[in-house]
Amino acid sequence: MTGSKEKDLAAAPGTSRAQKDATVAPGTGRAQKDAAVEPGDSPLHLDRFIPYRLSVLSNTISMLIASAYEREFGLSIPQWRIMAVLARYPDLSAVEVAERTAMDKVAVSRAVQGLLSSKRVLRAYDKGDRRRSILRLSAAGQAVYTRVSPMALRYEQELLSALSPADQRTLDRLLTRLMDQAQSMQASRDS
Amino acid sequence: MTGSKEKDLAAAPGTSRAQKDATVAPGTGRAQKDAAVEPGDSPLHLDRFIPYRLSVLSNTISMLIASAYEREFGLSIPQWRIMAVLARYPDLSAVEVAERTAMDKVAVSRAVQGLLSSKRVLRAYDKGDRRRSILRLSAAGQAVYTRVSPMALRYEQELLSALSPADQRTLDRLLTRLMDQAQSMQASRDS
DNA sequence: AACGAATGGTTACAATTGAAACTATATCCC
DNA sequence: GGGATATAGTTTCAATTGTAACCATTCGTT
Numbered sequence: 078m079t080g081s082k083e084k085d086l087a088a089a090p091g092t093s094r095a096q097k098d099a100t101v102a103p104g105t106g107r108a109q110k111d112a113a114v115e116p117g118d119s120p121l122h123l124d125r126f127i128p129y130r131l132s133v134l135s136n137t138i139s140m141l142i143a144s145a146y147e148r149e150f151g152l153s154i155p156q157w158r159i160m161a162v163l164a165r166y167p168d169l170s171a172v173e174v175a176e177r178t179a180m181d182k183v184a185v186s187r188a189v190q191g192l193l194s195s196k197r198v199l200r201a202y203d204k205g206d207r208r209r210s211i212l213r214l215s216a217a218g219q220a221v222y223t224r225v226s227p228m229a230l231r232y233e234q235e236l237l238s239a240l241s242p243a244d245q246r247t248l249d250r251l252l253t254r255l256m257d258q259a260q261s262m263q264a265s266r267d268s
Numbered sequence: 269m270t271g272s273k274e275k276d277l278a279a280a281p282g283t284s285r286a287q288k289d290a291t292v293a294p295g296t297g298r299a300q301k302d303a304a305v306e307p308g309d310s311p312l313h314l315d316r317f318i319p320y321r322l323s324v325l326s327n328t329i330s331m332l333i334a335s336a337y338e339r340e341f342g343l344s345i346p347q348w349r350i351m352a353v354l355a356r357y358p359d360l361s362a363v364e365v366a367e368r369t370a371m372d373k374v375a376v377s378r379a380v381q382g383l384l385s386s387k388r389v390l391r392a393y394d395k396g397d398r399r400r401s402i403l404r405l406s407a408a409g410q411a412v413y414t415r416v417s418p419m420a421l422r423y424e425q426e427l428l429s430a431l432s433p434a435d436q437r438t439l440d441r442l443l444t445r446l447m448d449q450a451q452s453m454q455a456s457r458d459s
Numbered sequence: 460a461a462c463g464a465a466t467g468g469t470t471a472c473a474a475t476t477g478a479a480a481c482t483a484t485a486t487c488c489c
Numbered sequence: 490g491g492g493a494t495a496t497a498g499t500t501t502c503a504a505t506t507g508t509a510a511c512c513a514t515t516c517g518t519t
Contacts, residue, residue: 121417123352123369127424128329130443133370135326137450138319141457153505161314172467178314179324183507186469208467208514226312232453233318239449240442248442251435252321258430259328262423266332344475362498374477377499399484399497 142232146225151195155180155188157225160214163198164222167213170203174212197221333423337416342386346371346379348416351405354389355413358404361394365403388412 123129139154146152152160158178163169166177175185189212192198197218203209214222237245314320330345337343343351349369354360357368366376380403383389388409394400405413428436 121352121421122356123349126352126420127428127439127443128326128333128420129349130447131322131326132330134443134447134450135319135322136370137447137454139323141450141454142319158314158320161312161317165313170467179327181507182468183470186467187506190469206467206515210468229317229319230312235453236446236449237318239445244438244442244445247435247438248318248446251431251439251442252318252325254430254435255427255439256321256325256328258427259325259332262426263328263332363496372477373498374500377497378476381499397485397497401498 138232138236142229145228145232149228150221150225152221152225153188153191155184156192156197157229159185159188159192159212160197160218160222161226163212163214164219164226168211170209170211192218329423329427333420336419336423340419341412341416343412343416344379344382346375347383347388348420350376350379350383350403351388351409351413352417354403354405355410355417359402361400361402383409 143154143157146157155178158180159174162174162177166173169177171185171189172182174180174189175182178185180188189198189200189210193200197215199213199215199218201211203211237248240248334345334348337348346369349371350365353365353368357364360368362376362380363373365371365380366373369376371379380389380391380401384391388406390404390406390409392402394402428439431439
């Protein structure tokens, strides 16, 4: 079936060959490849699309940081988030942790199980409401946290060092605004 | 086993009960809950941590938009990305698509299979190199794209409408800088 | 007190994703 | 020409994640 099926698609002359470079820097002289579509013809360009760029940026950063404390402490992102919130607010229940970490309760349950078995979190149950758990870092968990958190903050600082202090403050403000807007869009959809 | 195990953890007086509100607005007068930890005692506060905020923001937006074109066109995020890039650059191979969509080749392979079976993408093979595929939108795929992309752009606009035009330009600039920095951090780690 | 609804949390199962192995073709080098 | 090596893409298997169902307990109502 290699016979004659390709021809209608392998149309553009000089298309198939060429191209050794991975990034295809624009403006390299020969611009034949994209001949069929004028830039601007297509209304949406992925590289300019803010949701896409946010997603790629966020994934890049998360993987960068996560791989560091995964490698060094065997912590997953959910586990690390839980430790961070328990470090500041001990004795939260699982749902309270979920609210503060933007995770759902299933994710919290699973991550807590991991933290329990690695003995980094202790769990008790509320006397007055025996459904509620009461979570806090163990001494070992505290110790891990005091080593992980400076590392995380260093990564953040290194990232932000690409921005002037003024731009850093602006970023903070823009993120807050965008988050508010995103939440209101979500709320209006769910209404 | 409900006997006496909880006591060592359910320590803080008045801790277990109380708390009806989900968000625990700071500065509500009674600040007993967090008694054990002074704010500032813990070096890292998740709500202020840029990588965390980026992640939550990005996920919120992605889910918001994705659920729309999933519901209306049965498109997943990877499929939608591929269509967007093929709309602008027809006749790319799978790895070229991967490069332009920040996806790996396995993800592209799977998404392309979906797009092939829904007849929204056509695949041919390069005459000169029979490993290379040549992908482009079908007429039906084009038609879907011309309906999806304005929708995506409307979402983006609605999101950005929370920012002044000047702030929108600033956001663009900051995202570029941060992405460059993230990539250079990644590169220096892999080195 | 007793029944139905709500809440906290876990479990089970399906769908998605990631990593490694694999097939097929092409290139390099002798 | 013929083996080693690289590249394009798919498949396979394991791990992660999402969704729904599920206990247990508590609350609200009568």
